Every structure is written in C-alpha cells, then in structure tokens.
Amino acid sequence: MPELPEVETVKETLKSKILGKKIKDVKVLYAGIIEYPTSDEFIKEIIGETINDIKRRGKWLMFELDHYYLLSHLRMEGKYNIRKNGDIYDKHEHVCFEFTDGTELRYRDTRKFGRMHLIKKDIINSSKPLNELGLEPWDDELNVSYLRAKYKTKRLPIKTVILDQSIIVGIGNIYADEILFLSKINPYTKTNELKDEDLNNIILNTKTVLEEAIKMGGTTIRTYTSSEGVHGKFQQKLLVHNHEGELCPICNNIIVKVKINGRGTYYCEKCQNR
C-alpha cells in the first residue's frame, strides 16, 4: 500500500514521463474517485491544462498544472500507467487523461479507494486536504517540543497516533511498525505517557526508515507495485512487519502480530518493552 516512500517513487517515475504534456481530454469511468469538484466540473476545468511539475505532500501526489493543482491520493492500491491512445481499458482503470501527443495517463485502482481533488493554485495551501496535514518528516519544526504538544492529550496507543496525518505526514501501517521497533517502543504505549527520549527516537527513526525506503523505491507488498510496474525493494529490509512467528533480528524472540484499533501490528514483546 502506498505510503510516503511509494508516493515519492511514483512521483519521480511520472516526472520522467509526463512533464510538459497537455491534457486534451479526460474520461472519468468511476466518479467516486473525484472527491472535489464534481466529475463534470473536474473534466471541464482540467482540459487544456499542461502538467508543469509533480510534487508530493505527505501521501498526496500534486500535479502542478497551469491554473490548478491536481491532488491524487493512491490510498491502498492506486497506481498510474502510461498507455497509448486507443489501448483497451482495464476494468480497474477509473480515470484517463488523454494527452495531445497520443499518449494517456491512466489511474488504476482495484479497490476504488483513491481520491482526487482539483484545487486552484492560489488557494492550494488553505484548502482541504493540504491544510489539514501535519509536518513532513524532514521539516525543521518537527522536534520533541512539537510532538510533546501534539501528544499530550492523546491517550490512544502510539501505534494509532503515529498514523495520524495531522501530526506527521507519510507514515502508514508498514513503516509505523518499523519505526516503533527501531525506537524500542511498545505499540500499546499510551501516547501521552511517552518520554522525551521516546519522542526523539520516533523522529530520528521516522527519518531513517523513510529515507532508506525511498532509496530502495518503496515497499512492494501484497498486491501493491508502484507506477509503471516499478517494484520497490524495501520489503527485504522490513524487520518486523509481515514477520509474524519469525525470530526478532535483535533478540531472537518470536515476533507477534496483534490488532490495535483495527490495524494489524507486528512487534517484538522483548525488545519493545518501553
């Protein structure tokens, strides 16, 4: 499932393929993907726009057009493919951007969880969804004081809160397990009971894990691959996630899998005892 490193990989892959292309037509085959505005308005406004740049904010892909930003969240299984005009549609391709050069960018999503917004450039930072996002992992303002302020009222387990995109963006279920393992923090720990040392470890290990994952092209796990069939390699580096019943790489204890607020969570009871 796409988390920050996977979105970063998609962004870089697409930048090398579609920058400068002008949108001639758009087909929305499943309107539920278009969150804002209506799909009719979406189509009307985006035709004639050129893709000038592609950025990322948290798990959102940001296609910079002439007058708008097209925001795209891949959720669980969203991906982009380049096709030639006239290629037969796959049943899971839901939005198709036709370019003036005869190629097409198609959004494919087997579970239809992904969402798109088309937002005017001058209000992009003050509009949903970007105005509700927290700090990037590499933001200078992400420090112990920031986390302490955000976490002080949170009684939920840290495993749940570390996924909160309004605090730190980009962390999903896979990397959350890895970050807590490296930080030696039990995922059940009440967030407001974490010590400053724990918060510092979360910050450092978030950067470490995500940087390493980006270098390796993200994680290819279960049904997810990146754009254009690009496979990430970080799953080879996962220490606990998806390793239920295997030995902890640090202490040789058995890695267990539990459910915390509905999320599958892998951890080592011996190492993560804080």
Place this chain on the structure above:
DNA sequence: GTGACCACCTGGCCGC
C-alpha cells in the same frame, strides 16, 4: 476535543 466504530471497496485466502 477525544475516542470508538463504521463505510468505502475488491482480490486473496481459508474452511467447508
């Protein structure tokens, strides 16, 4: 403001 729960979705897996 916070936390619990549910809905959105469909492919894969498991048990019968």
Place this chain on the structure above:
DNA sequence: TGCGGCCAGGTGGTCA
C-alpha cells in the same frame, strides 16, 4: 471445484 465469510487498510464521517 465452488461457495461463503473474513481480512487487508487510509481516510472521513458519525456518534457518544
């Protein structure tokens, strides 16, 4: 082999 049920999970909405 076929069927039904469960699971996976990011996010937003509703309700207490």
